Amino acid sequence: MNEHHTPSSPGGAVYEPTEYVHEKSWLTSLEQYQELYQQSVEDPETFWAEQAKEFLYWEKPWDKVLEWDFDDPHISWFAGGKTNVAYNCVDRHLHDGRRNKAAIIWESDERKSKVYTYQGVYNRVCRLANVLKAHGVKKGDVVAIYLPMVPEAVFSMLACARIGAIHTVVFSGFSATALRDRLQASQAKVLITADNGVRGGRINPLKAQADEALLEAPSVKTVIVVGRTRQEVDMMPGRDVYYHEEVSRDDISSHCDVEWVDAEDPLFILYTSGSTGKPKGIVHTTAGYLLGTAMTSKYTFDIRDDDVYFCTADVGWITGHSYITYGPMAIGATSIVFEGVPTYPDAGRFWDIVARHGVNQFYTAPTAIRSLMRSGDEFPNAHDLSSLRVIGSVGEPINPAAWEWYYHVIGHDRCSVVDTWWQTEGGAHMLTTIPGIMKMKPSAAGLPFFGMQPVVMNSEKEPSEAATGEEGRLCIKFPWPSMARGIWDDPGNARFKEVYFSQYPGLYFSGDAAVCDEDGYIWLKGRVDDVINVSGHRIGTAEIEASLNSHPEVAESAVVGFPHEIKGEGIYAYVVLKDGVDPDPGLDQILAGLVRKNIGPIAKPDVTHIVNELPKTRSGKIMRRILRKVAAGITDKEQYGDLSTLVDETVVDQIIDTRPHK
Numbered sequence: 001m002n003e004h005h006t007p008s009s010p011g012g013a014v015y016e017p018t019e020y021v022h023e024k025s026w027l028t029s030l031e032q033y034q035e036l037y038q039q040s041v042e043d044p045e046t047f048w049a050e051q052a053k054e055f056l057y058w059e060k061p062w063d064k065v066l067e068w069d070f071d072d073p074h075i076s077w078f079a080g081g082k083t084n085v086a087y088n089c090v091d092r093h094l095h096d097g098r099r100n101k102a103a104i105i106w107e108s109d110e111r112k113s114k115v116y117t118y119q120g121v122y123n124r125v126c127r128l129a130n131v132l133k134a135h136g137v138k139k140g141d142v143v144a145i146y147l148p149m150v151p152e153a154v155f156s157m158l159a160c161a162r163i164g165a166i167h168t169v170v171f172s173g174f175s176a177t178a179l180r181d182r183l184q185a186s187q188a189k190v191l192i193t194a195d196n197g198v199r200g201g202r203i204n205p206l207k208a209q210a211d212e213a214l215l216e217a218p219s220v221k222t223v224i225v226v227g228r229t230r231q232e233v234d235m236m237p238g239r240d241v242y243y244h245e246e247v248s249r250d251d252i253s254s255h256c257d258v259e260w261v262d263a264e265d266p267l268f269i270l271y272t273s274g275s276t277g278k279p280k281g282i283v284h285t286t287a288g289y290l291l292g293t294a295m296t297s298k299y300t301f302d303i304r305d306d307d308v309y310f311c312t313a314d315v316g317w318i319t320g321h322s323y324i325t326y327g328p329m330a331i332g333a334t335s336i337v338f339e340g341v342p343t344y345p346d347a348g349r350f351w352d353i354v355a356r357h358g359v360n361q362f363y364t365a366p367t368a369i370r371s372l373m374r375s376g377d378e379f380p381n382a383h384d385l386s387s388l389r390v391i392g393s394v395g396e397p398i399n400p401a402a403w404e405w406y407y408h409v410i411g412h413d414r415c416s417v418v419d420t421w422w423q424t425e426g427g428a429h430m431l432t433t434i435p436g437i438m439k440m441k442p443s444a445a446g447l448p449f450f451g452m453q454p455v456v457m458n459s460e461k462e463p464s465e466a467a468t469g470e471e472g473r474l475c476i477k478f479p480w481p482s483m484a485r486g487i488w489d490d491p492g493n494a495r496f497k498e499v500y501f502s503q504y505p506g507l508y509f510s511g512d513a514a515v516c517d518e519d520g521y522i523w524l525k526g527r528v529d530d531v532i533n534v535s536g537h538r539i540g541t542a543e544i545e546a547s548l549n550s551h552p553e554v555a556e557s558a559v560v561g562f563p564h565e566i567k568g569e570g571i572y573a574y575v576v577l578k579d580g581v582d583p584d585p586g587l588d589q590i591l592a593g594l595v596r597k598n599i600g601p602i603a604k605p606d607v608t609h610i611v612n613e614l615p616k617t618r619s620g621k622i623m624r625r626i627l628r629k630v631a632a633g634i635t636d637k638e639q640y641g642d643l644s645t646l647v648d649e650t651v652v653d654q655i656i657d658t659r660p661h662k
């Protein structure tokens with residue numbers, strides 16, 4: 001293992017928040033946080049009712065703040081209340097002094113930028129909402145969005161929300177097959193895509209990919225195509241229309257009445273990977289989700305009205321949903337939408353954006369920090385980063401070396417580094433280091449956000465004693481407003497229960513290992529399920545294995561993660577070929593191509609290791625623990641733990657001997 005992945009633990013460096021940050025922080029002391037936190041857990045209903053009134057506009061008040069059950073999972077916040085997410089994110093700001101404030105600053109791959117005011121967003125969202133209605137979209141219908149990082153991605157999400165349609169954004173880096181699977185699973189009626197995507201000077205033929213997916217997705221009746229590059233693409237008459245033509249039609253108005261929806265009506269579905277089977281369509285609902293994202297945007301990032309906020313995520317992931325679109329816009333912030341990549345035209349791109357737009361809050365992932373750190377300090381040093389106040393991290397545990405570089409070289413020893421732990425299922429920050437008031441411990445996610453009741457469960461399935469440093473599994477005891485309500489197309493919440501509420505009865509199980517220290521700071525130790533965290537993106541091993549196994553010469557496969565200097569985790573595939581098949585030297589390329597086709601480039605194995613057999617227990621289970629050790633370069637069998645349940649221990653020796661990287 002390399003230095004970057006030395007496990008970090010309590011007892012390391014501690015940094016006090018600086019006056020520079022504290023001066024502008026919404027919360028003024030740790031005691032104030034503690035007091036509010038106490039209220040949020042002692043009387044959650046009163047606490048959240050107050051916050052819901054403060055942060056959201058309600059067309060009609062709710063009947064009941066909270067109803068919940070973690071055994072037969074059912075969670076409901078503010079049921080009976082009527083509101084609308086687009087109204088909260090856009091319309092409100094036309095009357096609160098922010099009408100001409102920049103809502104979105106779009107920074108294109110080519111370094112051009114465009115500013116959209118709240119009024120400008122309103123007009124565009126209304127027009128698009130009317131276009132959707134004209135194509136038959138009604139409340140509760142599903143609209144898929146397969147767009148690159150263009151402002152139309154944000155407008156599309158908000159247009160759906162405005163009319164009560166449920167969006168499902170599919171990351172534009174996913175393949176045609178992955179898109180097809182999500183269109184089929186969600187039964188989307190409309191797809192909004194682009195002719196092409198542009199990233200790092202390269203063209204991504206999105207419409208062509210969409211066309212391939214649509215061959216097997218008959219639920220989609222209309223395809224709305226954003227002209228990003230305006231190059232000619234195939235358009236199917238009767239199905240495909242151009243976005244810019246539709247929204248500028250004379251009969252399309254720039255006003256569209258808001259559909260007032262129930263607090264618990266679904267806002268979106270977002271597919272994410274789990275241990276087994278196909279990706280799960282995580283369902284988020286309206287009011288609780290918006291409350292969580294709005295409140296964390298304010299307190300975790302300390303956004304002030306004249307600030308410019310920049311989250312580098314893609315809207316295809318939950319971070320983009322919650323912290324590019326919904327959270328920042330709910331509080332009337334200015335949010336940058338960046339189309340490109342961190343290394344184009346050079347490794348100073350983020351810092352160039354920070355300097356040119358005067359960014360005050362910057363939010364990115366450890367993988368980006370590590371790769372930019374490697375490119376050298378001359379890139380950040382060439383730009384004026386003095387506007388920065390809060391710099392955030394999300395996606396995986398940030399290793400201390402990357403944290404220190406971020407703090408010193410980007411934050412100039414005065415910004416708060418906020419490490420935010422959360423998940424697609426959580427909707428909004430769950431653990432975080434609130435700036436200006438909380439001390440920072442490199443590599444620890446920090447303290448629970450308001451209302452979050454974490455508990456670390458030990459191997460006896462008991463809560464670990466506080467401050468013993470005992471590692472366990474991170475669970476949550478009590479519902480929070482922005483948590484997922486279920487999985488799409490999951491009758492009786494059966495899969496929802498099985499995945500999140502069955503390992504620790506009565507608790508929500510996060511899938512992560514963690515340690516709690518004497519200050520209550522929680523240190524994340526990675527996933528404990530068969531999910532690989534590649535560059536902060538969740539990839540299910542089962543999905544990769546299914547792709548590998550689809551090759552006619554492959555008998556079976558097992559995929560595990562291994563420590564990777566930049567990506568956090570890399571993908572290591574063990575492949576067993578069918579009897580009598582000789583491994584062709586180009587096979588790993590062919591297999592990688594299959595994975596790319598079925599999922600997307602991010603899921604391609606870094607290492608493909610052809611083995612004779614997989615280590616299996618007498619009950620037929622693959623012993624993944626061994627495979628993980630070998631993948632990590634640990635070849636000393638003493639460190640493998642108990643091997644006595646294996647059918648044949650020599651399988652392990654064969655695997656060690658044939659490791660491709662020695």
Ligand code: WT7
Pocket residue numbers: 272318319393394395396397398419420421422423424425445510511512524526527533536537538
């Ligand atoms: C998993 C969730 C939620 C945004 C992006 C990923 C890991 C996320 C942290 C962090 C340690 C983290 C966890 C979690 N993770 N943030 N600050 N420290 N680990 O969302 O794809 O749903 O993945 O990402 O393992 O379970 P996601």
